[in-house]
Amino acid sequence: MTDHWKPLFAKHAAVKDRAIMDLFGADAQRTQRFSARAGAMLLDYSKTNIDDDTKAALIGLAKSAGLAEKRAAMFGGEKINDTEGRAVLHVALRAPQGVTIETDGRDVVPEVRAIRARMADFARAVRSGTFRAQGGAITDVVNIGIGGSDLGPVMATLALAPYHDGPRVHYVSNVDGAHIHDVLRGLDPETTLVIVASKTFTTIETMTNADTAKAWMGRVVKDPGAQFVAVSTAAEKTKAYGIDPKLVFGFEDWVGGRYSLWGPIGLAVMLAVGPESFDAFLAGGRDMDERFLTEALEDNIAVMLALVGVWHTQICGYSTRAVLPYDQRLLRLPAYLQQLEMESNGKRVAMDGSDLTVQSGPVVWGEPGTNGQHAFYQLIHQGTRVVPCEFLVAKEGHEPDLAHQHLLLVSNCLAQSEALLRGRSLDEARAIMAKKGAVGDERERQARHRVFPGNRPSTTLAYPKLTPFVLGQIIALYEHRVFVEGVILGINSYDQWGVELGKELALALQPVLEGKAGTEGKDGSTAALVAFLK
């Protein structure tokens, strides 16, 4: 641990019991000074226990971790994913024309733009009906993928529903046959296009579901290959699988799965909303990249979001982070962020192989408001743990005739962060019970159940409207937050060795469950479960 952590732990020890509310009393400009802007987007982090000293110490920590140099290394195509020997260039997928991004001495931008032009041509052909399936124009697209080849496209398709004017898009990810069964059940194979989305083209769930879809289509369609598209880095494998190279959209290993939505993995989204809306999404991402690269750390929205996260997770010791979009179409954002954050920063070993001396990234979870209010907010308000909450809310919805509902949504969002901050004291609770006629010990007992400790931190990300551009800004903002947190922890945010052991053991268990191998060497519990489930 560098010396830069120490003042932050000392600061936390000194201020942990102070009322955040008092910080507002002491500084009329607090919200202005403890918020960051990105164009029309606002990040308010004033409802946290961060003050000027803390902010300065957090910025010092980021500087001491070499943030500026590491940011330049990422954008400069250096192989910062050094346990896999790869550059990390998802930013190249949204780079503007004329910008050069090199890795291994080669500018990758022309190639990115060429593939995107092919995607756009294909999307236009499918959307206009020029691309013909056996039964005519494509009515339905099934994207088969998992993890980064699923969560991003699913999240974005839902988020951009008001812009959806292409074929219906469905997603299959789970190896549980129930998933593909339920999706295919309502579809006509003669007018369905299947996208097999897999960076590696080896992922067992995806390849098994692709086989199932191929068999389903082959029962009716003479040439199922003509209705199968592949999105992958593994061109040879897509060929071996029998996919026409004209229907293969490739990308390179410098795009991590959970960062891949911006390129060919976003094809299903492009088919749904069209190339123009997809371009607007990329432009939003690019806008955030430029801000991340150029703005001073204290005004840099991604850096400040990350530093608030470090304060809560590593310094204050809060182990989870709730993502609470008051935006129904961001329904899958928490799941998307779970992979982005937890697969990137859920690591216990630093770049140099040493053990981390602080906690790894937080557990990320959440649900849209107001639904969550009726499910788990009880614990957030009155449980024994502190859960830092991240609210997201749009100024405007897409349904002008339902503006009164949007108003209700916004007032609920603001009310929750206010309640977390303010709480309700025992005296206030006593007064409420007295008004209801409670007296003596019973009034006291009842009042205690109605106390809200308050002083619970939250941030609010407010944006004008969930357009493709704004969605691009939001997703790139979170990507850069993960990067900054990873730099501060000194870890490699771009590998995912932690998913491998389970995959290996599952492969070994398959023959055991088939009865082709025994349970020798298995622990007693696993052996007994095999016997039960076989």
Ligand code: F6P
């Ligand atoms: O198992 C984890 C993982 O490797 C993710 O990182 C990735 O997004 C997902 O599997 C899917 O991988 P692929 O796109 O290669 O099928």
